Amino acid sequence: MTSMKFGLLEFADWRSLAVLRRNARVYLRNWRTAFFPPAMEPLVYFAAFGLGLSGYVDNLHWRGRALPYTTYVAPGLVAYAAFNTSFYEALYSSYVRMFYQKTWDGILGTQVELRHIVWGEVLWAGSRAFMNTSFVALALALVHALGLVHLRLEVLPLLPLLGVFAGWAFAAFGLIFTAVVPSIDHMNYPVFLIGIPIALLSNTYFPVPTHNPWVGAIAQLNPVFHLSETLRSLLVDGELGPSFLPWLLSTTAALLLFIASAQYLIHRRLLRK
Amino acid sequence: MSPELRSAATSDELSVIVRAEGLVKTYAGRRVVDQLSMSCAKGRILTLLGPNGAGKTTTLRMLYGLIEPDQGRVFYEGLELVKHRANIKRWVGVCTQDDTVDYDLSVVENLRVYAGYFRPKVESLETRIENLLQLFELQSYRDRSPRTLSGGYRQRLQLARSIVHSPRVLYLDEPTTGLDPSARVQVWELIHRLRGEGLSIILTTHYMEEAERLSDDLVVIDRGRSLSQGAPREVLGKLLGEHVVVVPPDSKARAEVEGWAERELEREPSVVLGELRIPLPAAKLAAFAAEFENAGFQVRPPNLDDLFLQLSKGSRSEQGLSLTSGEGRPT
Numbered sequence: 001m002t003s004m005k006f007g008l009l010e011f012a013d014w015r016s017l018a019v020l021r022r023n024a025r026v027y028l029r030n031w032r033t034a035f036f037p038p039a040m041e042p043l044v045y046f047a048a049f050g051l052g053l054s055g056y057v058d059n060l061h062w063r064g065r066a067l068p069y070t071t072y073v074a075p076g077l078v079a080y081a082a083f084n085t086s087f088y089e090a091l092y093s094s095y096v097r098m099f100y101q102k103t104w105d106g107i108l109g110t111q112v113e114l115r116h117i118v119w120g121e122v123l124w125a126g127s128r129a130f131m132n133t134s135f136v137a138l139a140l141a142l143v144h145a146l147g148l149v150h151l152r153l154e155v156l157p158l159l160p161l162l163g164v165f166a167g168w169a170f171a172a173f174g175l176i177f178t179a180v181v182p183s184i185d186h187m188n189y190p191v192f193l194i195g196i197p198i199a200l201l202s203n204t205y206f207p208v209p210t211h212n213p214w215v216g217a218i219a220q221l222n223p224v225f226h227l228s229e230t231l232r233s234l235l236v237d238g239e240l241g242p243s244f245l246p247w248l249l250s251t252t253a254a255l256l257l258f259i260a261s262a263q264y265l266i267h268r269r270l271l272r273k
Numbered sequence: 274m275s276p277e278l279r280s281a282a283t284s285d286e287l288s289v290i291v292r293a294e295g296l297v298k299t300y301a302g303r304r305v306v307d308q309l310s311m312s313c314a315k316g317r318i319l320t321l322l323g324p325n326g327a328g329k330t331t332t333l334r335m336l337y338g339l340i341e342p343d344q345g346r347v348f349y350e351g352l353e354l355v356k357h358r359a360n361i362k363r364w365v366g367v368c369t370q371d372d373t374v375d376y377d378l379s380v381v382e383n384l385r386v387y388a389g390y391f392r393p394k395v396e397s398l399e400t401r402i403e404n405l406l407q408l409f410e411l412q413s414y415r416d417r418s419p420r421t422l423s424g425g426y427r428q429r430l431q432l433a434r435s436i437v438h439s440p441r442v443l444y445l446d447e448p449t450t451g452l453d454p455s456a457r458v459q460v461w462e463l464i465h466r467l468r469g470e471g472l473s474i475i476l477t478t479h480y481m482e483e484a485e486r487l488s489d490d491l492v493v494i495d496r497g498r499s500l501s502q503g504a505p506r507e508v509l510g511k512l513l514g515e516h517v518v519v520v521p522p523d524s525k526a527r528a529e530v531e532g533w534a535e536r537e538l539e540r541e542p543s544v545v546l547g548e549l550r551i552p553l554p555a556a557k558l559a560a561f562a563a564e565f566e567n568a569g570f571q572v573r574p575p576n577l578d579d580l581f582l583q584l585s586k587g588s589r590s591e592q593g594l595s596l597t598s599g600e601g602r603p604t
Contacts, residue, residue, distance in 0.1 A: 018389045025386060026377040102373045108339055109367030109435065109444075110390035111359060271340050272300070 006260050007115035011123060011168075015112040019120020022107075024127065038085055038128075039135040042077040046139075049073055049205055051148065060207060067236065070149045075235040076204030078136050078159050079166075079228035083202075085132040086125040086167035087195055090174030091187055094121045098178065104270065114271065118263045122171045129167025134160040140235075152238040159231065166227050169251045172258030179265035203228045223251055289350075290315045290442055290473045291336060296345035298331050298497075305331045306342070307497040313442070313490070318464070318474045320484045322577070323494035324585045329477040330370060330446055332494065336475065337365050337444045349442070363391055366440035368431050370447045370477075374419045380430055381406070381415040384437050391438040401437065409433040409463065425456025432463060436472070443467065445476035449483060461486060481577040495584050505577065513575040513583065514554035518561060522547030526568035533564060543582040552579055 010016055027034050050070040059066035097103040104117050112120075137159045144151050177190040201208050201215070202224035210216035219225045226247035233241025291313040298306040306328045313319040321329045334340045336347055338354055338361070347354040349361045375383050384402045388395045395401055406412045409429040419427055428448065436443060448464065449457040457480075464487055468474055478484050484491065484505070491508045493500040501508045520530050527549065534542050534551055537560070542551040552575055553561060561570075 014392060015390070021389060022375075022386050025382070029377070101376055102369075102371050103375055103377070105369055105371060106373030106375060106387075106434075107390060109337070109365075109369060109373075110387065110438075111362045111392065112390045 006263050007113075007119060008256055008259060010115060011119050013116055013119070015116035016119035016123060018112060019107065019117050020123040020127070023120070023124040027128075035131065035135075039081075039132045041084065042081045042132075042136045043139050045080070045205075046070075046074065046077050046143070050077075062207065062232065062236075068149075070143075071151065071236065072207075072232070073205060074140055074143070074149050074151060075232040076202070076228045078133055078140070078163065078231050078235075079202065079224055080199055080204050081132045081136045082129045082163035082166045082227065083170050083199060083224045086129040086171040087174045088191075089125040089128050090121060090171040091178055091190060091195075092184070094125075094175060095178045095181070095184055095187070097121075098266070098270070099184070108270075114267055115263050118172075118175060118259065118266060121175060122168050122259065122262075125171030125174070126164045126167035129170070130160045130164040133163030151235045155234040155238055158234060162227065162230065165255075166223065166247075166251055169223060169255040169258060172255055172262050175262035176258060176265060179262055179269050198222055198224050201225065203232070220246075223247070223254055226250060288315060289313065291475065292348045292351075293332075293336060294346050294348075296332065296335055296342045296347070298328075298335060298340070299343055305497050306335065309345070309494065309497065309499045311492045311499055311502055313473055313475050315473050316468065316471050317489040318468050318476065318487050319490045319492065320488040321475070321477045321492050321494055322479070322484050322488075322581075324479065324581065327494045327584070328497035329494055331497075333444055333446055333475065333477055337367050337442075338362060339367075363393070363438070364441040366435040366438070366443040368435040368443070368445045368448055370450065372427060372431065374427055374431050374434070376419055379416050379418060380411055380422070383419065383430060383434055387434045388437045395438050401439070405433040405437060408466075423456070425452050425459060428452060428456070428460055429463070432460070436467065440472070442473045442475065445474060447477055447479070449478070449480065457483070479581070481581055484577050493580065493584070509575045509577070509580060513552035513579055514557070515574070516553050516555065516558050516572050517575045517579050518549075518551040518553055518558065519571045519573065520549040520551070521569060524549075524569050526565050530565060530568060530570075533561070540583065541586065543579065543586065545582070550579060550582070552583065 007013070007016075050073045054069040057069040059068055060072045061067075062072060104114075107117055108114065137156045140149065140151060141153055141156060143149050144153060174190070177187070177194075181187055181189070201219055202222055203219070204224070208215055208219045208225065210219055226243050229243035230241060230247045233239055233243060289312045293312070294310050296306050296309045297304065309328070309332055311319075311321075321332060323329050331340070335342045335345075338347070338358060341355075349357070349364060352361065354361050375386065378386055381402060384405060385398070388398050388401075406415055409432065411426065411429060411433065414422060414426065419430055422430065432445075432448070445464065449460050452460065461483065464474060464476075476487070488505055490503060491505050492502045493508055493512060501511050503511070520527060524530070530549060530551075531542070534549075537557065538551070538553075542549045544550070551561075558572065
């Protein structure tokens with residue numbers, strides 16, 4: 001059953017990296033259109049929510065202290081960039097490669113196995129999360145310099161590192177839907193019923209009312225929530241904070257679970273017909 | 274092949290490059306491939322021939338390791354695929370039935386990126402790519418998107434890509450389906466040339482002319498079972514007999530011939546535009562000629578069209594192709 005073997009630790013295998021390189025090469029051909037629009041999205045949100053709403057919103061209370069709204073929302077946008085980039089890359093771009101372009105079918109005629117393709121896609125989506133969180137981090141440095149927010153700039157190099165790891169888990173989550181949706185039109189279900197709620201109930205734009213036990217439980221299960229809180233601790237206090245360990249453990253567990261699920265479901269879709 | 278791998282294979286096994294034993298594959302309770310065994314000798318073209326749904330593509334996918342058989346084993350030069358998978362997949366090239374050319378890349382990038390999916394790395398890759406572009410007449414399109422190529426040239430690219438790593442065995446799944454006659458002939462010439470360079474090729478087709486022109490050996494598959502394997506003439510003789518009697522539509526003895534066939538033969542004649550085509554062994558031909566001396570019939574050797582018509586009829590009517598001679602029992 002070699003071809004069906006799960007590969008939880010094959011992210012560094014040359015075959016997974018070959019798939020990553022293929023996607024990177026395509027991306028570099030179209031980098032202007034592929035990079036700027038998605039990278040700009042969090043900045044548009046920052047302008048709309050952070051700068052637009054800050055005149056109407058009083059200071060927000062976070063961990064027992066008052067924060068200006070712009071300072072509150074800025075770290076959340078980094079988390080949003082990591083989630084948004086990798087989840088949607090795995091949903092749409094991977095689906096197009098798998099279903100319409102049959103790129104994966106071509107690769108499966110080589111030494112690369114399906115588990116490497118899944119890892120390659122996850123690594124690539126994580127790389128995109130790295131690029132976009134880097135871009136947002138640079139933009140935050142700029143708005144800090146303009147005096148619009150007050151952040152601990154010395155932690156900025158850490159943000160893309162957290163972004164890439166979180167991006168792997170989000171991408172593996174997205175690939176599960178890629179494996180099961182019957183057509184690209186059905187992507188509306190994961191996008192509107194899962195992607196958007198995850199992004200909103202994450203302490204990105206507003207504090208989730210965690211005193212409500214149901215909302216609190218959902219927030220605790222939401223990996224973007226923990227990422228957002230960790231990034232806020234970093235950017236506001238300069239330390240990883242109490243959310244880091246839950247984030248690291250839950251993201252690692254989610255990554256392994258989602259990778260295994262995606263490999264199983266994509267195998268079932270492509271190779272059991 | 275590494276010394277330890279070579280020592281695992283006997284010298285007899287080395288003359289056969291691919292051998293399958295008792296392959297079985299079931300989908301949704303239906304046996305798509307049923308106890309199929311076959312082998313391909315080095316440097317030859319082996320064709321899997323059968324009607325739609327016969328199990329050709331599923332067999333091919335098991336042979337090159339895309340899917341696992343439920344039962345049975347596949348060997349390459351005596352080495353079992355499941356045990357030496359990573360090494361053996363380096364020897365294999367695959368050209369799928371679907372168009373899997375990478376449309377995100379240019380023609381030359383398709384070759385370069387595809388080569389990156391193999392280890393050990395392709396030696397002198399850029400020289401190899403230039404040679405392939407020349408062989409497949411793709412030089413002038415090297416930096417263009419595959420979208421701008423005609424169907425025939427896209428298939429050339431897919432073929433070139435499948436051998437960029439210099440495989441020992443090339444799998445071609447219906448390589449000319451959808452091509453116009455001119456492009457089809459050009460692909461045949463390329464396949465013929467690759468065989469001439471020592472490549473072993475296993476292909477599927479339902480084009481009889483393609484099978485006749487290209488094949489050194491045939492495996493006839495029907496409902497997942499191998500009916501016969503061998504050289505085309507040998508297979509035809511075994512499955513259909515030595516002759517085909519053709520009775521024209523306007524023959525006055527037509528009704529009598531049909532009655533005779535129903536009594537004497539285990540299968541129905543094929544009917545093509547009203548013309549009866551009756552495959553017969555030599556002994557039956559003498560009896561037929563004696564009874565229908567004035568029926569205006571012609572006798573010719575069987576061809577793959579006759580075989581295919583019989584297979585298709587068998588599939589429709591659920592009658593087995595244990596043809597009249599009784600020699601065509603599933604093997």
